[in-house]
Every structure is written in structure tokens, then in C-alpha cells.
Amino acid sequence: xxxxxxxxxxxxxxxxAFLGLALRRPAFLIGTGIIAxxxxxxxxxxxFAPYDPxxxxxxxIQQGPSLSHPFGTDGFGRDIxxxxxxxxxxxxxxxxxxxxxxxxxxxxxxxxxGYYGGIADMIFGRxxxxxxxxxxxxxxxxxxxxxxxxxxxxxxxITAVNWVYYARLTRAEIMAQKAQDYAAAxxxxxxxxxxxxxxxxxxxxxGPVIVYWMTDMALAILLGSSLGYLGLGAQxxxxxxxxxxxxxxxxxxxxxxxxxxxxxxxxxxxxxxxxMGDSLADLLRPKGR
Amino acid sequence: xxxxxxxAADRPVMLEIRNLITSFGPPERPLVAVDRLSLKLRQGxxxxxxxxxxxxxxxxLRSILGLIRPRGRVSGEILWKGRDxxxxxxxxxxxxxxxxxxxxxxxxxxxxxxxxxxxxxxxxNLAAHTDLDAAxxxxxxxxxxxxxxxxxxxxxxxxxxxxxxxxxxQRVMIAIAxxxxxALLLADEPTTALDxxxxxxxxxLLQSLAGEFGMSVILVTHxxxxxxxxxxxxxxxxxxxxxxxxxxxxxxxRPAHPYTEGLLHSIPRGGAPRTPLYSIPxxxxxxxxxxxACAFASRCPAxxxxxxxxxxxxxxxxxxxxxxxxxxxxxxxxxxHG
Numbered sequence: 001x002x003x004x005x006x007x008x009x010x011x012x013x014x015x016x017a018f019l020g021l022a023l024r025r026p027a028f029l030i031g032t033g034i035i036a037x038x039x040x041x042x043x044x045x046x047x048f049a050p051y052d053p054x055x056x057x058x059x060x061i062q063q064g065p066s067l068s069h070p071f072g073t074d075g076f077g078r079d080i081x082x083x084x085x086x087x088x089x090x091x092x093x094x095x096x097x098x099x100x101x102x103x104x105x106x107x108x109x110x111x112x113x114g115y116y117g118g119i120a121d122m123i124f125g126r127x128x129x130x131x132x133x134x135x136x137x138x139x140x141x142x143x144x145x146x147x148x149x150x151x152x153x154x155x156x157x158i159t160a161v162n163w164v165y166y167a168r169l170t171r172a173e174i175m176a177q178k179a180q181d182y183a184a185a186x187x188x189x190x191x192x193x194x195x196x197x198x199x200x201x202x203x204x205x206x207g208p209v210i211v212y213w214m215t216d217m218a219l220a221i222l223l224g225s226s227l228g229y230l231g232l233g234a235q236x237x238x239x240x241x242x243x244x245x246x247x248x249x250x251x252x253x254x255x256x257x258x259x260x261x262x263x264x265x266x267x268x269x270x271x272x273x274x275x276m277g278d279s280l281a282d283l284l285r286p287k288g289r
Numbered sequence: 290x291x292x293x294x295x296x297a298a299d300r301p302v303m304l305e306i307r308n309l310i311t312s313f314g315p316p317e318r319p320l321v322a323v324d325r326l327s328l329k330l331r332q333g334x335x336x337x338x339x340x341x342x343x344x345x346x347x348x349x350l351r352s353i354l355g356l357i358r359p360r361g362r363v364s365g366e367i368l369w370k371g372r373d374x375x376x377x378x379x380x381x382x383x384x385x386x387x388x389x390x391x392x393x394x395x396x397x398x399x400x401x402x403x404x405x406x407x408x409x410x411x412x413x414n415l416a417a418h419t420d421l422d423a424a425x426x427x428x429x430x431x432x433x434x435x436x437x438x439x440x441x442x443x444x445x446x447x448x449x450x451x452x453x454x455x456x457x458x459q460r461v462m463i464a465i466a467x468x469x470x471x472a473l474l475l476a477d478e479p480t481t482a483l484d485x486x487x488x489x490x491x492x493x494l495l496q497s498l499a500g501e502f503g504m505s506v507i508l509v510t511h512x513x514x515x516x517x518x519x520x521x522x523x524x525x526x527x528x529x530x531x532x533x534x535x536x537x538x539x540x541x542x543r544p545a546h547p548y549t550e551g552l553l554h555s556i557p558r559g560g561a562p563r564t565p566l567y568s569i570p571x572x573x574x575x576x577x578x579x580x581x582a583c584a585f586a587s588r589c590p591a592x593x594x595x596x597x598x599x600x601x602x603x604x605x606x607x608x609x610x611x612x613x614x615x616x617x618x619x620x621x622x623x624x625x626h627g
Contacts, residue, residue: 181399188354189414189465190387199413203404 028279034272106166114174173205214277337520408446528584
């Protein structure tokens, strides 16, 4: 009798398996493509911008889109395309810095109160109630008004309000994970609380938080632009989409491109973050694979 | 056979539980899940803890490791190698959990962290409780996986839990629990979620590992067949209280408590097709309305007024045989000599 030789199944690394799945999702491809391009522009706007974003050109004031100025020019003859591209630097920074501290503080707090519960959890619950009673934007504007306008103060204000939402989400996820058998198993193995929370529970709880973070970055750009529009965030003449829109608001009937073009950039970047977040939600679910 | 019995009785007592009471709910109206339970466990002994759902068997296991805190309250003594575990802090218990006393659960599908490869989950226990370096931890993990019967152990260290079947996951759980060479393994219905052939393999594995490591095991189950297959001794629980304890063969051959008898009678075996299966009439009383007298009285065929009024206390009726019943199914003479 001869033994049958079965060919070994092809070995694929986990990364390539993940990429294989990811590449079959158009939403993920488009979203990541937009965000990657945005990051590239944010890193090197000078490479793509045809003009100096701050250079006046009195010979070309409020010109409509043309070959030499594809997005038109503003009231000082500055090239809108260059200003929109340079604004990527500020706005992508806003997306990151306005959310990342809220993410870190919120996730840590949420994980701890979710795991330990008790008095700390009750106090946290009341704090959440107090914060979410106010409309998000109103509270942020109030804090910026106290601290004074500017980008850094805006980050501080947004973080001060926003961490609560991350903490709330993380707390709920940790509580759900805590009830799982593997959490009990980790406790039975005599692992320390820190190890159980941060090594076992948190990675399992982080999926929805990361997805929320992605969409929150889109919201942060909208929020930052709104504050810029109101004069509370980035200050003119710095190129920032909200500031650019504000600059064009007096000419909206005659020179619509001044406000529309940066608006489109906001829409596009927001769409990129949302698409990436949504498809990442599917990819991160172990059972969704 | 009698030689090994004699030898077993000589081994040191590892765990002694005295008057364990575990209760939940408001202190003024407590819900008593385990009521004055006492038992002894010797080194290398496999004790089956049997009873139907809600009889307090799992709560007993969890009480040993302090897992029912902070919602439940434990009183009595749980002497582990002579040291009482009941008053220990969570931190002090952390040194015993996993290292000296390990536990495995009913649901192998959910008891592993889904995001970590199994190799890491095994070596993590070694890292937490031993001084081995990374390379020896890895070697040890391979040895353990191999020992619990996972083919191609070295190649499977990097696999995630979802890449294993239920029986294989329970083996991985056992490998993790055994990594730190515990002296006592608490197994909470380890085979309930598995099919019968796998169940048998897992029981054999536990049995041989207990022999090999000199490890004691408390095996919680509702299945008398499981007890018969692998336990040295058996303790039968009803309504949070102990009915009887004895060596497996004598209890199965000569059950003395009417509840034990009913349990044994409930095992389906070789009847004609379509004959209804036997079950003990009635339902166990809930935690809130548990009688102060014998909990089984309302379902017991032998119950008398005495049973409904006074609680039968566990008494030693023969060597190694405890019984808590006013009307045992066998006389003391029969129990002593068979």
C-alpha cells in the first residue's frame, strides 16, 4: 500500500491575508486612498501647490477657475488651489491632535472605570451626564472663549469635552468583555489587574473605539473648520479650510469658488475618514473575516 | 485495589473545606448558595462534585478561589495546605490563583482570548508564575501542547483560538492551566460542551495528568457517567448542601442517599425503544425558598415529618463515607460491609 501525499496547504501570512480581504473592499480602498493622499499633501504641500499660498497678485483678483488658476483666485489674487493644498497641513493636524489626546485619556479612564466599577464608575457616570447635557459645539466654543482663540487652545477645549465620549464607549466595551469567560480565566490564572485590563480586555474592546476615532477625525475637521470660520481656531492669514470659507463669504454671490473649493476639500477628507472607519469596522471584527 | 486505597488514604490532605457558607444578596435576607459544606481532598485525588443545576457545585469551586467576591460572601474555612484562603486579600489570592490552584471552565469556545495566539497565552502564564526565560517558555509551551495531545504542537503556537475546534480549545485551556504545574485543578464541567468521544479523551487526559503531576482535581459535573469514568471519590450536592461523600465505586454500587439513588437511576441505559426516561419528580427549590430542614424532602420518596422539620447533618457512616440523611437507603451494616 502506498501512502498518499497531500500537498501542504499554501501558507499565507496574517498580514497578507488581511490585505487580501482589505483590497477586495472598494470602500476601504477609496477611503485609505483619500487619506493617504491627504497625508502626502499635508506633509509636502509645496510640492503640489503651483503658487505661494500667501503671495498677493493684484493683477489676478477674484478670477474664476481657469487653466492657470484651476480653483480661481481670492480678493487678493492668492491662488485658491495653493491655499486649499497648504490648508491640508493645518486641517490634518487638527484631525489628529484634536482627537488623539481625547482618545488616550478617554480609553484609559473608560477601561479603568469599566473594569473596577463601584464609586469611581458612579462619579464618572454623573460626569458624563453633565458633559453630554451641553451641545458639543456650544461647550467647546465656551471653553475656547475662556482660553482665548488659537489652535492649541482649540485642541485643549475639544479634548476636554471629547474624551468623555471615548471613555463612555470604552467603558461599555470593557464591561462587555469583562463578562466574557476568557476574562474570568485570566483572573483565575492569577494575572494582575493591569495585565488583565490592558493586555486581555482592552485589545478586544478597542475595535469600535478605533472606528469611532476615524469618524471623529472627520468630525474634528468639521469642528476645527467651524471654529476657524468663527475666528476661534486657526487665525488668518494661515490657510485653513474654515478660515478660507469665511474669507469667501462676502463674495459668495460673485466669486463662489473662494468658499466652495475649500468646502469640497472638507467633504472629500471627511468622506475618506468615514469610508476608512466603516470598512475598518468590518475588517477588525474577527468573525467578519 | 485495596492496596492503592490504603495508600491513597495515607497521602497528605491538600485542601480541607470546613463549614463553607456562600451567600448572596442582602445580609439580612441572604440567599444561601452553599450551606455548611465540608470536605477533604488529598494529594493526587480526583474528586467528583455532582449535582443538578443550582445545587451550588460551581459556586463551591468559585468560593475556593475567591471568585464570587465582591458580590457574594464566604464564611467558614478553606484550608489550602493548612492556610485559610477565606480571609486572604485579592492580592494574596493572586499569588495562589493560577500558580498553585488552577481552574478550567465549561466553555472552551469562549475561555480563550480571541485576539492572542495560543502560544502567547501559554507562555504568558509561565511568564507570570515561573522564572523561565523566553526560549525555555517556548519549549515548555510546545511540550505542554504536545502533552495535551495537540498534533504538530510547534507549528500551532502561532494559531489563534478560532483556528481550533472545541475539543482542541479545551486541550489548550488545560495546557494553559497546567503550565505553572498547579497542585490543584478545579475543573468546572470541562466536558459538558464537548461531544461524547472528545469528552472521554479529555477525561482520560485529566486522569493521566493528575497521576503524572501528583495533582489533585475537583471535577464539577452533573453527569454521573463522567464521575464513574474518572473520579476516585464523589461528593453529591443538593440544594447547596452535601448529601453524601464516598469512594466512587461504593457510592455507585451502594448509594445511601435517596437523591444519589435518583441521580443514578436517571442515567439512561439500554431500555426498550420509546420508554420514557426516568427523572426525579419535582424541581429543586429556588435559593429564596430553600427549607431549613432537608432540601430534598419535597421530592424524596422516603421523606417523613422528621425530614421536613429537622436538617439531617452529615455523619460518618463508614470509613471515608459521609451521609446526611434521616432515612438512608441502606443500613449502616450494609454500608460498612457491602
